Amino acid sequence: MPQNAWFHKPPNPHGSLASPLKPCHFARMEPINPPFFDVIVIGAGAAGLMAAAQAGQRGRKVLVLDHAKKPAEKIRISGGGRCNFTNIHASPKNYLSANPHFCVSALSRYTARDFLTLVEKHGIAYHEKTLGQLFCNDSAQQIIDMLLAECAAGGVEVRLNTSVQEVQKPDDFVLHTSAGELRCASLIIASGGLSIPKMGATDFGYRIAKQFGHSIVPTEAALVPFTLSEVQLAQYSSLSGVAVDAVVRYGKTIFREGMLFTHRGLSGPSILQISSYWQQGEAVEINLLPDMMVEAHLLKAKTDNPRQAPTTALAGLLPQRVIQTICAPLNLPPRLADMPNKQIAALAKAINEWALVPHGTEGYRTAEVTRGGGDTTQLSSKTMASNLVPNLYFIGEVVDVTGHLGGFNFQWAWASGVAAGQVA
Numbered sequence: 001m002p003q004n005a006w007f008h009k010p011p012n013p014h015g016s017l018a019s020p021l022k023p024c025h026f027a028r029m030e031p032i033n034p035p036f037f038d039v040i041v042i043g044a045g046a047a048g049l050m051a052a053a054q055a056g057q058r059g060r061k062v063l064v065l066d067h068a069k070k071p072a073e074k075i076r077i078s079g080g081g082r083c084n085f086t087n088i089h090a091s092p093k094n095y096l097s098a099n100p101h102f103c104v105s106a107l108s109r110y111t112a113r114d115f116l117t118l119v120e121k122h123g124i125a126y127h128e129k130t131l132g133q134l135f136c137n138d139s140a141q142q143i144i145d146m147l148l149a150e151c152a153a154g155g156v157e158v159r160l161n162t163s164v165q166e167v168q169k170p171d172d173f174v175l176h177t178s179a180g181e182l183r184c185a186s187l188i189i190a191s192g193g194l195s196i197p198k199m200g201a202t203d204f205g206y207r208i209a210k211q212f213g214h215s216i217v218p219t220e221a222a223l224v225p226f227t228l229s230e231v232q233l234a235q236y237s238s239l240s241g242v243a244v245d246a247v248v249r250y251g252k253t254i255f256r257e258g259m260l261f262t263h264r265g266l267s268g269p270s271i272l273q274i275s276s277y278w279q280q281g282e283a284v285e286i287n288l289l290p291d292m293m294v295e296a297h298l299l300k301a302k303t304d305n306p307r308q309a310p311t312t313a314l315a316g317l318l319p320q321r322v323i324q325t326i327c328a329p330l331n332l333p334p335r336l337a338d339m340p341n342k343q344i345a346a347l348a349k350a351i352n353e354w355a356l357v358p359h360g361t362e363g364y365r366t367a368e369v370t371r372g373g374g375d376t377t378q379l380s381s382k383t384m385a386s387n388l389v390p391n392l393y394f395i396g397e398v399v400d401v402t403g404h405l406g407g408f409n410f411q412w413a414w415a416s417g418v419a420a421g422q423v424a
Contacts, residue, residue: 034181037063039424040173041188042164042204044071046413047396048190049147049158054421055188056154063184064156065177067163068200072144074192077199078410083140085119086112086414087407089132095412096276096402098217102376103401106384106415112407115414122146131257133406167208169389186391186424188384190417193370193397194219201364205398206373212389215375217400221367222276225267226284226358235325236261242319247287248274256290265358272405275361276371286354288326289317295348298336302344306337310347318351326350369409373400384420393420 039055041048044066056062070076075083087094090112092104116134119126124146125137136142151158159179166176173187191205206216228236239261246259248270257269274284294314301313310332314323330347333339339347364370374394378387384399386392395416403409 034174034183036172037061037182037184039063039186039188040065040175040182040184041190042066042208043190043192043396043398044068044158044160045190045192045396046072046075046147046410047417048188049151050414050417051188051190051393051395051421051424052156052158053147053150053154054418055186055424056151056156058154058422060154060424062151062154062156063182064151064158065162065164065175065182066158066160067178069161071158071160072147073199074196075144075147075410076140078140079135081140082135082138083143084129084133084135084407084410085126085143086115086134086411087132088112088128088134090403090408090411094404094408096222096371097376097400098372099376099400102379102381103412103415105381106419107411110415110418112411115411118146118150119143122149131406164204167211169212169392173391186393188393188395188420188424189398190396191398193373194364195221195367195370195397197364205394209374209394209398212386212392214378214386214388214394217372217375219370219372221361221364222371222402223272223368223405224275224361224363224366225262226265226271226275226278227360227362228265229359232356232359233263233265235329237263239321239325242321243268244288244318244322245290246270247290249285249287250274250277250282253277259286264362266356269405272368276369276402276404278358278361280360281357283355283357286356288322288351288354292317292352293348294351295345298339298344298348299341302336302339307335309334310336310339314351326354368405369402370397371402373398376400382419383423384416385423391424393424395420 038060039062041052041064044064048064052062052064078084092107095103124142126134127137128134163178164175168174173184175182189205189208192201194201209216240263243258243260247254247256255270255273259270260268278284298313311323311327313336376399379394384393384395396413401412403412
């Protein structure tokens, strides 16, 4: 046989040039261990990608898993497609939590200015809207691309369309996924809350937290429109589509922004903001003319022009449909002169202090975020690490930290992601 004849034989499974192994040799081979990573991040959203990029750029071997087909879909749809990616006024006072001091450390160590530095590094043009809200000039996709580029710079692997069925921790973490078994030293849960289930939101993060002994602060839809009862809708249905500037109060909490009447109830920034504080069955107070004391205005109008109609005295101050709807149930006389001051006070109160008990909210279907979540008393405020299980982290919306509308929740995602990514 020529010396090199064996080169034409099929290579063995290890790619060697030696003769193929016999079948019996395969039977004696040890099982291959599942792939091992220093860090696995579950959730390819804002917080998860930020944490992964930080860890990867520290030299850690990082894998991001997500059951969705595309990464960071909530970023893509946010801000009307331009992503309200942070707020220059972000501070702990803009967040709700059963443990209100928890967010202080992360937010102070990674600020809106820090994120802007990253945005500017990637050449993303942005602008400020009202109340310190910052948006991309072009598209929210730029923020997603930026995060993926930062992950790539750290050698991070991102696997989509991959669901996690089970997590175990005999020593390292063992993940049973739709793509097989995986192992890691550190596990970061960035799977988000329950808001917008049509985009794939699930209770996965809460189930993992409970599995490892963590408590969950009861969750509710937040930053969500109010719904009205059938009786209320019958009264206000003609106002659907009308927007006004309003001050909305619940207890000691007050927001002044736009309010929108809808075919289901009330929406707009002021309503979304107050919804995070509101409790079922209680009233909110709405001031439809926050810059005017309506009672004083009507009393003066009664003196100056007593023959005019109450609706005429209010003309131009509010949309006509709003004025007519407010006045309709009060059975007002045709002239101010015929209105007793007590009735003028009642009309003014209906405008300046409209007390409304919403029927409910639209729920997680349209909620921007989830209030409640992982109990922060069981986490490190500096690293987001579990106090109960070594090398387990919870970040972003899955944690009981809920920001106001206007870029604050993204800033929490960035800050908590950095906190975990720098140590995991």
